[in-house]
Amino acid sequence: MQGFLDWKPLHHSSFERKTFMTTPLVALERISKSFPGVKALDEVSFEVLPGEVHVLMGENGAGKSTLMKILSGAYQPDSGTIYIDGQPTAITDPLHANQLGIAMIYQELTLLDNLDVGRNVLLGQEPTRGALIDWRALYAQAADTLHALGLDIDPHAPLDALNMGERQMVEIARAARRASRVIVMDEPTSSLTKSEEETLFALIERLKARGLGIIYISHRMDEVFRVADWITVLRDGRHIETRPASAFTRPELIALMVGREIDTAVKRTDGAIGQVILEARGLRLGRRVRDVSLCLRAGEVVGLAGLVGAGRTQAAEILFGATQPDAGTILLDGKPVHFASPADAIRAGIAYVPDDRKxxxxxxxxxxxxxxxxxxxxxxxxxxxxxxxxxxxxxxxxxxxxxxxxxxxxxxxxxxxxxxxxxxxxxxxxxxxPRVLILNEPTRGIDVGAKAEVHALIREIAAQGVAVLMISSELPEILSVSDRIVVMAAGRVTGEMPARDATEEDVLALAFADELIMEHSV
Ligand SMILES: Nc1ncnc2c1ncn2[C@@H]1O[C@H](COP(=O)(O)OP(=O)(O)OP(=O)(O)O)[C@@H](O)[C@H]1O
Ligand SMILES: [Mg+2]
Structure with a gap:
């Protein structure tokens, strides 16, 4: 058995890890894993200490999720050792990982659609009374967990009544219940907006204070520098660098990830903004879409901002014929049209890239x-x-x-x-x-290098005369890629502005306008 005094840092870092004082909660030593045609991990070492947020960064395909799936028992390594409290341990499957206090929030949500929120949160941990599930206790415990996280989600709600952000919070609640040692968050904020993000960051602080280790994967730089204590960079399945977050500058971190210097500034290839191609007037759908009017012009990128739940996706789905509005008109080239299905919209030259790739x-x-x-x-x-x-x-x-x-x-x-x-x-x-391109969270989960490429591509497509509507929860993306910004809150368009001199505060003020609307509409 390896006592904590014998513990040696597993890889070279010019920065001193406190591994001589504290035994890592978990340590992965020289882990390798191959899939047909690709060596996903090549002798990667990585560890997490109590009370530490250790961020794992790298380009798409660098091996981050694979390493974490090995830690959480979903994959077995080809070679290498996992240490739990300094002891070599074979993690046989995800249940075993749970028993060791390791929980993972997967990048691809793993909730079961046919179960409600409460059953998902308690899945595999259902309280019993004799041989039967104690339903009352189950929903009470789920409600407690959700409440403790500051989430306003009904444990009895069917999963399909939830939007992507809410689903992600349920996934987080489920993992937080199970983790007693290490919690792995693989792009946990990809569907969250500001307020949910704040809830998550507050939760992370509480978990840290309890001495848990947090392994955090994200492509969003702002977020990484906000939560990280330490950062480890992987590239092409190899360990590149481990440092305290404060010892990296952003350009340095990006260069280490992609292996070269890149320019992330959006290059504006502005074309002329032309005629209105698609227009929505007074769209309404239940309680999610209360009043949406907007127009999309040839050659223009309209950024649609708002909080998760503001109704942006529902509005986009109406424009694409995927749902029928209760009221309102859609005009194409100035003429009223009716899209009975997406096939109609596609025939009219409208393309929709949804936020739910699965x-x-x-x-x-x-x-x-x-x-x-x-x-x-x-x-x-x-x-x-x-x-x-x-x-x-x-x-x-x-x-x-x-x-x-x-x-x-x-x-x-x-x-x-x-x-x-x-x-x-x-x-x-x-x-x-297409003539009209609707993008819903187009760069979710995309690494910095490819993100710059996607942004350039969106500008280029607009410059060719396509009308682009880009829904995004990332304000920097909204501000830098759009020509014009439309903001929604609680199902309504609360304002719009040219993107050139807009600030994050301007957009947020309109995105939070629903609280004002609520106060006045009761
Ligand atoms: N089950 C699998 N079968 C075959 N190849 C796989 C499998 N899982 C992962 N890979 C491959 O392993 C490599 C590493 O993938 P991984 O998912 O770990 O990347 P990542 O760093 O998490 O990237 P991203 O930022 O895009 O999520 C990729 O080339 C991927 O296609
Ligand atoms: Mg991944």
Whole structure:
């Protein structure tokens, strides 16, 4: 058995880790893992100390999730050792990891759609009375957990009544209940906006104070520098650097991740802003969409900002014909139109990239190449015959353009890293050359380098005359990519402004306007 005095730091760092004083809660030593065609991890060492937030950074496909799946028992390493409190331990499966006090919030949500919130939070930990589940206790405990996290979610609510942000909070609640040693958060804020983020950060502080170790994965720099005590950078499955967060500058961190210097500033390739192509007047749908009017012009990027739950996704789905509004009109080129289904909208030249890549964006069981060309079929089809060459060229061009990392275009897309899946979703719709492009959280989970590329691409598409509506919860993205910003709160458009001289505060003031509306509408 390895006592804590014998513990040696596992990798070279010019910065002293306090591993000579404290035994890491968990330590991964020289872990390797290969998948067909790719060495996902190559002798990576990593550890987390009590009360520490250790951020794991790296490009899409760098191996972050794979390393964490090994820690949480979902994958077995090909070689290497895991130490729990200094003792070598084989983690056989996720349940075993839970018993060791390790809980993970997966990047792809793992909630069960057919169960309600309470059952999801307590899944596998259901309180019993004799041989039966004690339902009353179950919902009471779920309510306690949700309440302790400051979440206003009904434990009896069916899961499909929740939006992505709320689902993510339920996933977090479930993990927080289970973690007693280490909690792994793989892009926990990808669907959260400011207020939910604050709830999460407050929770992280409480977990730290209780001596838990937190492993945090994110592509958002602001967030990383806010929560990180230490940062470890992975690149191409290798350990590159471990330092205290304060010992990195942003450009340095980015350069270490991508292996070269890159410029993340959005290059504006402005074209002329033309005619209104799509217009919505007075859209209403139940309580989610109360009054939405907006217009999209050729060549213009409209950023749609707001908090999770503001009704942005519902409004977009109405524009795309996926849901029917209770009231309101949609005009295309100035003429009223009715989209009975997405097929109608697609025929009219509207493309929608949803925020839920698992649900609507991808066919997970099909290869990367098929997903890429699904939406572009008619472009690669030649007089009704699919040209293999055209397909190959389309796939190769987009793979290169967005730096999609797949061992082979024939591999099933569900095996790609999260960020690479998102790039395929984008490419799939961009290759369609729509007139109106609606993007819902287009860079969720995408690394800094590829994000800059996606931003440039959005500007370029607009410059070609496409009307773009970009829903994003990342204010820097809204401010830097848009020409005009429309803000929604509680189902209404609360204001709009040119993006040029808008500030985060301007947008937030309108995004929080619903609290004022609520006060006055009762
Ligand atoms: N089950 C699997 N089968 C085949 N390949 C896999 C599997 N899981 C991961 N990979 C591959 O391993 C590599 C590392 O993936 P991983 O998901 O760890 O990346 P990541 O750093 O989490 O990236 P992201 O930021 O995009 O989430 C990728 O090339 C990915 O396609
Ligand atoms: Mg990942």
């Amino acid at each position: 649900g609507a964006g991808l066919v997970l069981t099909l290869p990367v190449s098929t997903n890429l060309i699904l939406a572009a079929l008619e472009r690669v089809a030649n007089a009704g015959v699919l040209s293999i060459r055209a397909i190959r060229e389309t796939v190769a061009a987009w793979t290169q353009r967005l730096n999609i990392r797949a061992a082979s275009p024939r591999m099933n897309i569900e095996l790609l890293s999260g960020g690479n899946q998102q790039k395929v979703v984008l490419a799939k719709w961009l290759s369609r050359q």
